[in-house]
Amino acid sequence: MPEELKVKEKNDLQKPIPKEHYEKLEEYIDSLPSLEGRLIQVLHHAQDIFGYLPRDVQLFIARRLGLAGAKVNGVVSFYSYFTEEPRGEYVINICTGTACFVKGANKLTEEFEKKLKISAGDTTEDRKFTLKDVRCVGACGLAPLVVINDKVFGRVKPEEIEGILEQYL
Numbered sequence: 001m002p003e004e005l006k007v008k009e010k011n012d013l014q015k016p017i018p019k020e021h022y023e024k025l026e027e028y029i030d031s032l033p034s035l036e037g038r039l040i041q042v043l044h045h046a047q048d049i050f051g052y053l054p055r056d057v058q059l060f061i062a063r064r065l066g067l068a069g070a071k072v073n074g075v076v077s078f079y080s081y082f083t084e085e086p087r088g089e090y091v092i093n094i095c096t097g098t099a100c101f102v103k104g105a106n107k108l109t110e111e112f113e114k115k116l117k118i119s120a121g122d123t124t125e126d127r128k129f130t131l132k133d134v135r136c137v138g139a140c141g142l143a144p145l146v147v148i149n150d151k152v153f154g155r156v157k158p159e160e161i162e163g164i165l166e167q168y169l
Contacts, residue, residue, distance in 0.1 A: 017050065017054070017056070017057070021049050021050055022060060024049050025042075025045065025046050025049055025050075025057075025060070025061075026064065028042070028045050029042060029061075029064050029065070035064075035065050035066070038065065039061075039065060039067065039071075039072065039075055040075065040079075042061055042064075042065065043061065043072075043075065043076060043082060044081075046061060047081075047082060047083070051086060051087060052083045052084060052085055052086050052087060053076050053082055053083065053084055054084060055073075055084070058072045058073055058076060058084075059072075080134070085123070086123065086127060087123060087127075087130040088123045088124060088127050088128050088129040088130035089127060089128050089129070090128060090129050090130070090148050090149055090168050091129075091130045091132060091148070091149060092112060092129055092130065092131050092132065092146060092147075092148050093132050093133070093134045093137070093146065093147040093148070094108050094109050094112065094120070094131070094132070094133050094134070094144075094145075094146055095133075095134055095135075095136060095137040095139075095143070095144065095145040095146070095147070096109075096133045096134065096135065096136075097135060097136030097137065097140065097143075098136075098140075099140035099143040099144075100136075100137075100140070100143040100144040100145055101144075102143070103143040103144045104144050104157075104158070105133075105143075105144045105145075107158050108144055108146060108156055108158060108161065109131075109133060110158075111158040111161045112131050112161060113131065115161060115162060115165055116129055116131060116165075118131055119131070120132060120133050121133075128168070128169075129165075129168070134147075137152075139152065139154065141154075142154025142155055143155070144156055146164070148164070148168065
């Protein structure tokens with residue numbers, strides 16, 4: 001295993017991935033009683049370790065589980081929980097389901113974009129925030145809804161966004 005593996009990121013900067021991360025993932029995989037049917041479980045654990053699933057990590061997992069790299073990438077790209085790009089410390093999910101949309105989710109998105117100076121799907125340069133829109137959170141009674149990491153903000157108004165962000169600065 002190389003001392004440090006380089007990963008090409010969205011902004012084309014090279015960032016080393018510590019070999020300790022790979023060692024930690026390898027220990028986890030070795031601790032499993034069986035590798036059959038464990039891909040999603042291993043991907044979850046890998047994303048917890050690395051923060052995201054770059055191509056090199058996916059290929060490492062594929063080799064260790066005896067799978068094709070394309071199969072691993074297919075799973076990563078299919079499930080919205082997994083990400084191939086680094087995320088911010090705080091992931092802001094704006095629900096865009098029908099109830100939230102009707103109650104102004106698009107205005108919340110516009111306000112977050114304005115305050116953070118990024119578009120939905122992007123991460124701030126300091127990697128503090130990632131802004132995402134999600135299909136449905138399943139809490140329509142709280143529409144429009146924002147979830148930051150595990151904290152839920154219901155019935156959010158655009159004028160409340162500055163105060164919400166201040167909690168994370």
